[in-house]
Amino acid sequence: GDSVTQMEGPVTLSEEAFLTINCTYTATGYPSLFWYVQYPGEGLQLLLKATKADDKGSNKGFEATYRKETTSFHLEKGSVQVSDSAVYFCALSDRQGGSEKLVFGKGTKLTVNP
Amino acid sequence: DGGITQSPKYLFRKEGQNVTLSCEQNLNHDAMYWYRQDPGQGLRLIYYSQIVNDFQKGDIAEGYSVSREKKESFPLTVTSAQKNPTAFYLCATTGQLEKLFFGSGTQLSVL
Numbered sequence: 001g002d003s004v005t006q007m008e009g010p011v012t013l014s015e016e017a018f019l020t021i022n023c024t025y026t027a028t029g030y031p032s033l034f035w036y037v038q039y040p041g042e043g044l045q046l047l048l049k050a051t052k053a054d055d056k057g058s059n060k061g062f063e064a065t066y067r068k069e070t071t072s073f074h075l076e077k078g079s080v081q082v083s084d085s086a087v088y089f090c091a092l093s094d095r096q097g098g099s100e101k102l103v104f105g106k107g108t109k110l111t112v113n114p
Numbered sequence: 115d116g117g118i119t120q121s122p123k124y125l126f127r128k129e130g131q132n133v134t135l136s137c138e139q140n141l142n143h144d145a146m147y148w149y150r151q152d153p154g155q156g157l158r159l160i161y162y163s164q165i166v167n168d169f170q171k172g173d174i175a176e177g178y179s180v181s182r183e184k185k186e187s188f189p190l191t192v193t194s195a196q197k198n199p200t201a202f203y204l205c206a207t208t209g210q211l212e213k214l215f216f217g218s219g220t221q222l223s224v225l
Contacts, residue, residue: 036214041218041219042218042219043118043120043204043206043216043217043218043219044157044204044206044214044216045216046213046214049213089156089157100145101147101159101162101172102214104149104156104157104158105156106154106155106156107154107156107157
C-alpha cells in the first residue's frame with residue numbers, strides 16, 4: 001500500500017536557522033500531499049498541501065514542493081522561531097476501493113531554542 | 115463555534131474493562147476517523163466512517179469497535195481484547211476533499 005517516510009527526529013535548531021524536514025512517499029497513482037503540525041497536547045492542524053506535481057504549498061513561512069520525479073515533499077522554512085516547536089507530520093491521500101483516507105509518516109519533532 | 119469535541123481528555127482503564135471515547139462534531143461533515151498515536155509511531159488509522167450507519171476497519175482495528183448512528187457522533191470503544199491500549203487517541207473529520215480537522219485528543223492509560 002501507499003506509505004510515507006520522513007526523516008527521523010528529533011531536530012533541534014537555534015532561532016532564525018534554516019529548516020528542512022525530508023519526506024518521501026510511495027504511492028500508486030497521483031496522491032495529494034500534506035504537512036500537518038501538532039503542538040503539545042493538541043490535535044493536528046493542516047499546515048499546507050499540494051495536489052499535483054510541481055505544486056508548491058505554503059503557509060506561515062513554511063513551503064513544500066510536490067516533486068513527482070523524486071517522490072518527495074520536503075518541508076522548508078527560511079528562519080524558524082521558538083513558536084515553531086512542534087511535531088510535523090507528512091501525509092498523503094490514499095484512495096482505495098472508493099474510500100479515501102490519509103496515510104501519515106511517523107512525525108518529526110522540532111525544537112527551536114532562543 | 116464549529117468544531118470537533120473529544121471527551122474525556124484523560125481516561126483510565128482497569129484491566130478487563132471496556133471504555134468508550136467520545137467524538138462529536140458540528141461541522142456537518144460526512145467522514146469521520148479514529149487514529150491512535152504512539153510515541154515514535156506517528157498516526158495509525160483504527161476505524162473510519164464515510165457516512166452514517168457505515169464504517170470500515172483501518173490498519174489496527176483489532177480490539178476496538180465503533181458505531182455511527184448519527185452524523186455528528188463517532189464513539190470509539192476500546193475493548194478488553196486490546197492488550198496495549200495506552201496511547202493518545204485522535205478523532206478527525208473531513209468535509210471538503212482531503213483536509214482533516216482534528217479534535218484535541220484523549221489520552222488513555224491503563225491502571
